[in-house]
Amino acid sequence: MKIKEVVKIIFVVVVIIGMMASYVMIGLQSPSPIQSSQEEFTGPVGEPTFNGPTYLPSEEIIDTLSE
Secondary structure, three states, X not given: OHHHHHHHHHHXXXXXXXXXXXXXXXXXXXXOHXXXXXXXXXXXXXXXXXXXXXXXXXXXXXXHHHO
């Protein structure tokens, strides 16, 4: 009986952690308007800055458009 109870507790904990992780991922994909206005529009041209290496400054965008 004790082993089954431990297994049930572990299963419940794993399910709760999975639900929290999925909720966090959904929150990161579609943040609320307050969060998006603070996080996404911090860079120039209003582009998200969390793209990392793929982020293009406005000068490079103008250069690529003019070519």
